[in-house]
Amino acid sequence: MRLARVRQPIEEDGGLLVVILVDRGAAVVEQDDRQVFLKPGEMVFYDLARPMSLEFPDPFRVKLLVLPRQLIGLREDQLHRITATSIRPDATMSSLVAAFLTHLVDTAADLPAATGVPLASSAIDLLTLLAEEHLSLSSQASAGLDRLLEIKRFIEQNIKDPDLTPQAVAHANSISVRYLHKLFRADGGTVGQWIQRCRLQKCRSELAGLDATRRSISAVAHQWGFTSAPHFSRAFRSLYGISPAEWRDPGAKLFEGSVAASGTAAA
Amino acid sequence: MSVVLSTAPLSVSDRAEFWQDAVSRTFVPLDVELHEDEPATATILSRRMGFMQVSTVTAGPQTVARRPRMIARDGKETVTLTLMRRGVAERSQDGRDAVVHPGQFALSDSRRPFDKALRQAFNLTSFHFPRSALKVSDLELRAVTATSFGWDEPLSALLAGHLKRLDSSAEAVAPTQGDRLATVTCDLLACLIQERHGRLAPQEPAAVQAMLLRVKEYMVRNLADPDLSLVEIASAHQVSLRYLHKLFETEGVTAARWIQQQRLERCRKELARTTSQAPTVTVVAHSWGFANASHFSRVFRLAYGISPREFQATARRHSR
Numbered sequence: 001m002r003l004a005r006v007r008q009p010i011e012e013d014g015g016l017l018v019v020i021l022v023d024r025g026a027a028v029v030e031q032d033d034r035q036v037f038l039k040p041g042e043m044v045f046y047d048l049a050r051p052m053s054l055e056f057p058d059p060f061r062v063k064l065l066v067l068p069r070q071l072i073g074l075r076e077d078q079l080h081r082i083t084a085t086s087i088r089p090d091a092t093m094s095s096l097v098a099a100f101l102t103h104l105v106d107t108a109a110d111l112p113a114a115t116g117v118p119l120a121s122s123a124i125d126l127l128t129l130l131a132e133e134h135l136s137l138s139s140q141a142s143a144g145l146d147r148l149l150e151i152k153r154f155i156e157q158n159i160k161d162p163d164l165t166p167q168a169v170a171h172a173n174s175i176s177v178r179y180l181h182k183l184f185r186a187d188g189g190t191v192g193q194w195i196q197r198c199r200l201q202k203c204r205s206e207l208a209g210l211d212a213t214r215r216s217i218s219a220v221a222h223q224w225g226f227t228s229a230p231h232f233s234r235a236f237r238s239l240y241g242i243s244p245a246e247w248r249d250p251g252a253k254l255f256e257g258s259v260a261a262s263g264t265a266a267a
Numbered sequence: 268m269s270v271v272l273s274t275a276p277l278s279v280s281d282r283a284e285f286w287q288d289a290v291s292r293t294f295v296p297l298d299v300e301l302h303e304d305e306p307a308t309a310t311i312l313s314r315r316m317g318f319m320q321v322s323t324v325t326a327g328p329q330t331v332a333r334r335p336r337m338i339a340r341d342g343k344e345t346v347t348l349t350l351m352r353r354g355v356a357e358r359s360q361d362g363r364d365a366v367v368h369p370g371q372f373a374l375s376d377s378r379r380p381f382d383k384a385l386r387q388a389f390n391l392t393s394f395h396f397p398r399s400a401l402k403v404s405d406l407e408l409r410a411v412t413a414t415s416f417g418w419d420e421p422l423s424a425l426l427a428g429h430l431k432r433l434d435s436s437a438e439a440v441a442p443t444q445g446d447r448l449a450t451v452t453c454d455l456l457a458c459l460i461q462e463r464h465g466r467l468a469p470q471e472p473a474a475v476q477a478m479l480l481r482v483k484e485y486m487v488r489n490l491a492d493p494d495l496s497l498v499e500i501a502s503a504h505q506v507s508l509r510y511l512h513k514l515f516e517t518e519g520v521t522a523a524r525w526i527q528q529q530r531l532e533r534c535r536k537e538l539a540r541t542t543s544q545a546p547t548v549t550v551v552a553h554s555w556g557f558a559n560a561s562h563f564s565r566v567f568r569l570a571y572g573i574s575p576r577e578f579q580a581t582a583r584r585h586s587r
Contacts, residue, residue: 092436092439092440092441093440093441093444093448095432095436096429096432096433096436096448099428099432100425100428100429100432103424103425103428103429104425107421107424107425110421111421111422111425112422112462114462114465115422115458115462118454118457118458119425119455119458121454122451122454122455122458125447125450125451125454126451128447129444129447129448129451132443132444133441133444136441149441149442149443150442152443153442153443153446156443156446156447157318157446201447205450205454206402208454209402209454209457209458209461210457210458210461210462210465211402211403211404211457211461214506214507214510215505215506215507216501216502216505216506216507216508217507218502219505248507248509249509
C-alpha cells in the first residue's frame with residue numbers, strides 16, 4: 001500500500017463518501033441492493049453511511065478518494081441514485097475527472113503542502129460535476145428538463161446580481177413564476193434553494209483559494225449576496241456539513257493524513 | 268457549438284487582411300504580421316465552455332502584437348492562456364521573455380502590451396476568459412505573464428494535463444456544466460500562480476509592511492477601549508483573523524501581546540509622572556483598556572519586575 005500524504009476529512013454526522021477509480025484488476029461493490037462490477041478505467045461512488053461491501057477478486061490497483069458526503073452538495077435522494085452504479089469512463093466529465101484525479105493522486109506527495117486545500121476544493125468541484133453528469137445520464141428525460149437546465153444556467157451566470165429573485169428569473173426567461181416553481185419542484189427542490197446553492201458554491205470555491213487569508217469570510221459572503229454573516233455560516237454548514245471557517249482553515253483536528261491512496265494487493 | 272474561421276476559400280492576396288481580422292475578433296484587437304508572402308491556409312476553431320472560449324489555431328509563421336493604442340481604444344480586460352501543440356512561440360510581456368514549447372503553456376494579459384513570434388507553422392489552443400474570473404491580484408498576474416509553464420513541476424503538470432484534456436473535450440461539455448468547469452480551470456490556474464508567487468516573492472514586503480503599519484495605527488488609536496478585539500481589528504481592515512495573526516509573525520509577538528505591550532508602556536509612562544496629582548494605579552489601568560486591576564498588576568509585574576504601586580512609589584521617591 002503506497003499512501004501519498006494529502007488531506008484527510010473529518011468524520012461528521014453526515015458520514016463519508018468514497019470514490020474508487022480502478023486502475024488495474026477489478027472491483028465489485030455492493031450497496032443498496034445494487035451490485036456493480038468495475039473494470040479498469042471505471043469509477044464508482046459508495047456511501048460509508050450505509051451497509052456496503054467491496055471486494056477485489058484479482059490483483060488490483062485503485063485510486064481512492066474519501067470526502068465528507070455533504071461537500072458534494074447533492075441531496076440524499078440524488079446520492080442514493082448514483083452510489084454503487086458504474087460511471088462510464090467515456091462520458092465527457094467522467095473521462096476529464098478520472099484523469100485529473102488519477103494525476104492528482106499519483107503526484108500528491110510531490111505537490112506543495114499549501115496547495116492541499118485549493119486542490120481538494122477543485123477535486124470536489126469536479127466530483128460534483130461528475131456526479132451531476134452521471135445523474136442526468138441515468139435519469140429519464142422529461143419535457144421540462146431542457147428548460148430547467150437553461151434556467152439553471154441563467155441563474156449561475158447572473159448569480160452576482162443581488163436582485164436575482166424568482167420573479168426576476170421567471171421574467172428573464174419569459175415564463176410565469178408559477179411555472180418556474182413547477183419546474184424546480186419536478187426536480188425535487190425549489191428555485192430559492194438552487195439560487196442559494198449557487199451562491200454557496202461560489203463562496204466555497206473562493207474560500208478555498210490560496211489568497212483566502214486576505215479577505216474576511218463576511219466580505220466574501222457579502223460579495224455573493226449574503227447580507228448576514230451568521231445566516232451565511234448557517235446556510236454553508238447546513239449544505240456542506242462544515243462551517244466556512246473550518247473549510248477555509250482546516251485545523252489539525254480536521255485534516256491530518258492521507259485521503260488519496262493507491263493500493264496494490266494480491267487476491 | 269463551434270465556429271470555424273478559415274482562410275482556405277480566399278485568394279492568397281486576401282488572406283493576410285482576413286487573418287488579422289479573424290484573430291482580432293477571436294481574441295482582442297491585435298497586429299498580425301505574416302512572415303510568408305504566400306501564406307498557407309490558416310484556421311481558428313472556437314468553442315465555448317461557459318465563460319471560457321477555447322480556440323485552436325493552425326497557421327504559418329507570424330508575429331502578433333498587442334499595442335498601447337489598441338489597449339487605449341478597446342479597454343478589453345481578458346486573459347489568454349495558450350497551450351502550444353506544435354511549434355514554438357517566443358513571447359514578451361511586462362519586461363519578460365519566454366520560449367514556449369509544445370506541451371507548455373503561457374499567459375498573456377490584454378491590458379498591457381505584449382508580443383509573440385512564431386517562426387514556423389504552428390498549432391496551439393488558447394483559453395480566453397475575462398480577467399475577473401481569475402482570482403489573483405494584479406501583482407501576482409503581472410509576475411507570471413510571459414512565463415512558460417510545463418511538465419517539470421507537479422502543480423503545473425497537473426494543470427497542463429487538465430488543459431490538454433479540455434482541449435479535446437471542450438465542445439462536448441454540457442451547457443449547464445461549462446461555467447463551473449471554466450471556474451474550476453481558473454481556480455487551478457489561480458492556485459498555480461499564487462503558489463509560484465508565494466515561493467519566488469515571499470509576501471511582497473512593501474504591501475505587508477504597509478498593512479502592518481495600518482493595523483498598528485488602528486490598535487494604538489483604540490488602546491483605551493477595553494473591548495478592543497482582534498476580530499474587530501481584522502474586520503476593520505477587511506482581512507481574516509488568520510491573516511492578522513500572520514502579519515504579526517514577523518514581529519515576533521502575537522497581535523494580542525503587542526497590544527498588551529503598548530498598553531503597559533503607556534501605563535508605565537503615566538505612573539512615572541510625578542505631578543502632585545498623580546492618578547491612582549486603578550485609574551491608569553482603566554484609562555488604557557485594562558478592565559481588571561489585579562490582572563493589570565500581574566502583567567505589569569511580569570513585564571517590569573515590579574508592581575505598579577511600587578513602581579509609582581519609587582518614581583515619587585526619586586523625584587523628591
